[in-house]
Amino acid sequence: ASAMAMVRKIIEHHKCPITHQLLVDPVVAEDGHVYERRALETWLVTKRTSPTTNRPMGCAVVPALSARQTVSDLVEEGMLDTETSLNFFNDRGRLRATRTTVPGPDLDGAKKDFQRALTLAKSPTERKAAEFQLEAVAWMQEGAALCVRSQRLQSEAGGQSFDLRNWMLDLGDAARSAVTGPLLEAMRMSEWEDLPKGSRVRALDDAGELQRLCERPPAEAEAKVGWNAEMLGFAGKVCTVQRVGDASHKNYILRREAPPAGRDFSFPYDALFLLE
Structure with missing residues (x-):
C-alpha cells in the first residue's frame, strides 16, 4: 500500500501545473518548474509570468529529460x-x-x-x-x-x-x-465576433491571399487593416488573440504562438480559422 501511495505521489508531481495532465513533452521553465511544452508556450504568448508563482518570467526553456524518462517508465511498466x-x-x-x-x-x-x-x-x-x-x-x-x-x-x-x-x-x-x-x-471564420484574449486562430496559408484580404475591407467593415511585409510570417501560423479590434475594421490583434513571437499585427476575421 505504501509503495502505491508513493507511485501516486510521483505521478502527481509529474503533471503539468497548467493542464493538470501527465507530462508528455516536459520542459523546465525559468521559474525552475516543469511544464508541458506546448501548454507553456501558449501561456507565455499572453502572459509573461510564471504559471506557478505568478512572478515575471521569460520564455527560455530546456527539456526536462529526467521527468520525461520517469513518466515513460511509469507508463511502460503498467503503473498507471x-x-x-x-x-x-x-x-x-x-x-x-x-x-x-x-x-x-x-x-x-x-x-x-x-x-x-x-x-x-x-x-x-x-x-x-x-x-x-x-x-x-x-x-x-x-x-x-x-x-x-x-x-x-x-x-x-x-x-x-x-x-x-x-x-x-x-x-x-x-x-x-x-x-x-x-x-x-x-473552421473558417464567417463573422466577426467577440473572442476572448488567448483564443487560438490560424492565418491563411496562402500568403498572397492573406495579403489581398488585408488590403481590402471585410464584409460590412468600413476600412482595411493594411499590409506590412512582416505580416508574411503569419501565413499558416497558429496565433493567439491579444485583443479584439474595432467594428470599422472587423479585425483581431494577433501574436504568433510559436517563438519567436515578434510583433503583434492586425488581421481581418475572414483571413482566419478559429481553432478553439
Whole structure:
C-alpha cells in the first residue's frame, strides 16, 4: 500500500501545473518548474509570468529529460490506470508523428504508441480512433518511402531531364493542402465576433491571399487593416488573440504562438480559422 501511495505521489508531481495532465513533452521553465511544452508556450504568448508563482518570467526553456524518462517508465511498466495510460500513448504518439524539429517525425515510435493505445482501448470509439491514427502513420510511412524511391530514380536518371526531386517537394505541399484544406475550411471564420484574449486562430496559408484580404475591407467593415511585409510570417501560423479590434475594421490583434513571437499585427476575421 505504501509503495502505491508513493507511485501516486510521483505521478502527481509529474503533471503539468497548467493542464493538470501527465507530462508528455516536459520542459523546465525559468521559474525552475516543469511544464508541458506546448501548454507553456501558449501561456507565455499572453502572459509573461510564471504559471506557478505568478512572478515575471521569460520564455527560455530546456527539456526536462529526467521527468520525461520517469513518466515513460511509469507508463511502460503498467503503473498507471488504463485511462491515463491510454491518453498518454495517444498524446505521445501524436507528438512523435507531428514533430517538425530535427530529426523530424518519429513514425516508428508513433506506430508503437498507437498500437499500445489500441490494446488499452475499451470503447468502440477509442478503438476506432487508435486504428485511424495507425492508418495515418502508415500513410506517412508510405509517403516517406516514395521520397526515397524518387531520390533513387533521380540518381539513376543521371543527366536526363527527370526532375522528380523538386516535383516531390511540390507534391508534399499539395498533399498538405489536400489533407488540411477541408478541415480548415470548416473552421473558417464567417463573422466577426467577440473572442476572448488567448483564443487560438490560424492565418491563411496562402500568403498572397492573406495579403489581398488585408488590403481590402471585410464584409460590412468600413476600412482595411493594411499590409506590412512582416505580416508574411503569419501565413499558416497558429496565433493567439491579444485583443479584439474595432467594428470599422472587423479585425483581431494577433501574436504568433510559436517563438519567436515578434510583433503583434492586425488581421481581418475572414483571413482566419478559429481553432478553439
